[in-house]
Amino acid sequence: MTALLMLDLLTRRFGGITAVDALSMRLEAGEIHGLIGPNGAGKTTTLDLISGLTAPTSGRMWLLQTDVTGDPAHRLAARGIRRTFQNLKLFTDLTVLQNVMIGLHANGTTGVCEAIISTPRQRREEEMITRESMAALATVGLADQADRPAAALAYGYRRLLEIARAIVARPILLLLDEPAAGLNASEAETLVGLIRRINAQGVTVLLVEHHMDVIMAACSRITVLNYGQKLAEGTPTEIRSDETVIEAYLGRAGLEERISAYA
Amino acid sequence: MVLVLFILVPIVYPQEYVVHVLGLAIIFAIASLALQLLLGFAGLLSIGQAAFLGIGAYTSAILTTTYKLPFELAFLAAGLSAGIASLTLVPITRLRGVYLAVATLGFTIIIHLVLLNEEWLTGGPFGILNIPWPSLGPWRLRGETSIYYLCLAILVATFIALRRLIPSRFGRALQAIMLDEDAARASGIDLTYYKSQAFVVAAVITGFAGSLFAHHSQYLNPNDFTFWKSIEILLMVAVGGIGSFAGAVTGAFVVTLLPEFLRAADEYRMVIFGAMLIVFMGLGHRGLAGLFSAVAVRVLQRRPLAEQAPAPGLSRQ
């Protein structure tokens, strides 16, 4: 079975720091894959690499059968890789609906001249974009806020808006960067449900999270990073009891405490 | 409504000088609209607009004087040549903020020097004289009033075109780029392509304004197109309010007409102008446009301020 995404010894160096160190990973189509690790492990940089925001220092990346190493972000987005951001990057001066409509940019083709003359084709395209955007908003539950300025949304809704913008173009791979940050338990549960629904529509998901409950509940497989390197990979059950993982998160003392707890 | 006023003015004040100055203001309003697209909606600070004004003006002038081509062709060619010239700026679109501005500044200075020195083409420091009145088909538009209405028509057309452009896919892409480049890239927007396009669109519009300028003044001098002129256009946009097309037009009128009104103050004219500029800047980034809408709200007292307040990037009536 061909993997959806393959990373082969992908490396990203910043000056003297190696943020991502020879990472090799396979994402199978249709899975919800978790990416966890302590702070500074290189998770966001990995997402930056996959989404094309940063170019790798070395290594290769394949999307389906195509070598997309070093492709710029907008090209990868057009190929179907979309993402959300850890620190939320909304277009704050635009409305909620306009934010999502931008997600469909690569699906449109009309330019300056058609916009000025307002050809029938342009009007049809705008209608399509508006329709699909409203549908995406409905999926995340924000349809009633469509015309409000994005800046007016509450924090939790802002995260949903980013997700709506990312899924409106029906991506094949969705990268979520700590979507549950700042959410309480019930909000996190709703989020898991949303991720599952999105996944059910055929979107492969790579989920970076610190919220362990969300990871364990949503993911079928998990990769653990530490210091930019892959530490472990496996099912949630495997990862939960993996000694090296526990040590990375809790330190040597924490590991011994855990071991003695099981003994 | 405001348009009606503009249409009536030359009838009410038929003095040639008044109409001439107003025509000039309209021409600069067109150039300001172009800069507003760049600055207020794409977030690109360009101090290079005077270069495109000059390229358009000289193209139009040379084609009508030396080659005796009709005005309509010269007008279109002016926009075209300015647009093509702007393609040289494609490489610098990846520069950010101030660096981009400085590069456009350099561009303006270079173009000015070319206009000044290439006498075989531009007449050098002597400029070009006896530029004919514009023509539309068989009619020759003689007289200040006719030109005024032509310029007004172009201004209105530009205004409508730009207002249509902003809520479109292209306009959204520009605003996305201005608000968050990373998110724009992640949404599939090619930054270089759209920034370059914005420059080209602005250059073409400014080129058209240049053509009007040439046939309005009927005499061209390279010193009309120094980087200082670029700064003046920037002032017009800033005074009127960044992010508002109506503001850009207002600003153009203020900056063009204010020195005229200050003629009474004679030698203190520019000193007062400078001071007023500082005061205008104290109005905040919505400039005069913001001031007017704030006043309008208080006068009309109908809808709450939050709904009325215009924000850059949102479509306005």
Place this chain on the structure above:
Amino acid sequence: MSGSQFVELLVGGLAIGCIYSLIALGFTMIIRASGVLHFAQGELVMLGAMFGVTAHRLLPLPFAPLLLVGMVFGGLAAVAIELGVYRTLRVRRIPLINITIATIGMSILLQNTGQLVWGSEPIAYPKLFATTGYSLGPAHVAPQLVWIIGMGVLFMLLLQLFLAFTRTGRAMQAAAQRPETAQLMGINLTRITAYTYGIAGALGGGAGVLLGSLFYASFNMGFLPAIKAFVAATLGGLGSIGGAMFGGIIFGLIETFAAIWVSTSYKDAVGMVMLILILLVWPEGLVGLMRKGR
């Protein structure tokens, strides 16, 4: 090109380069401190030159004290403008671009006020230097140029020392890099910003005296040198003190040497083309290039 010609051009280029550097430092310090592109910097140069020549009329001072006069007045003028106008705008939370444009207004105001006060005619600077030049082999070097280079280098050194070793200097560095943190540590931002403008004005005023003594003083003398200095600062890397110094000198050298090969009418373009080319390859300027090399 003969050896002596080379030396003469070198000295000339270094001299004008030092002048550009001083003005560029003014731009850089203000940008670092408040993010504002100070369009009126050229007018501070003009004021320095004007006050210098006016002072000389009242009291015939030699070169060095005259330079000091120009610097003092340039600095005071800058502080006055900052405290009177710019700070008022900042307090009202006026956005940066507006303040930057307000500096354009200030530039217009100062230039035209200068015209009112000192007239439209250029004013010649008095002879402050010996006319016989030094000889480096077959080359002849005007002592004035040597003085300019000397003064320029001296002030740049003093500035570096000031910023690195004095409390105020270090406070200025801190405030430029992290204003909020600096404020939390008890640094009075208002005072520091005022000092910054004062130094920028002093450097500009000094450059004005140097420039005036080289050419002449007039109400619009600051305009073009300021643009060039700003281009030079960008060349070196905006926001970098070293970049401003480096960029100014490089710009001066290139401008002087290019005048031989390029027709004089396009002399000004050389710097611009150079700037654009350098920015394309190294968007952060030359200093950015050096940083990346580490």
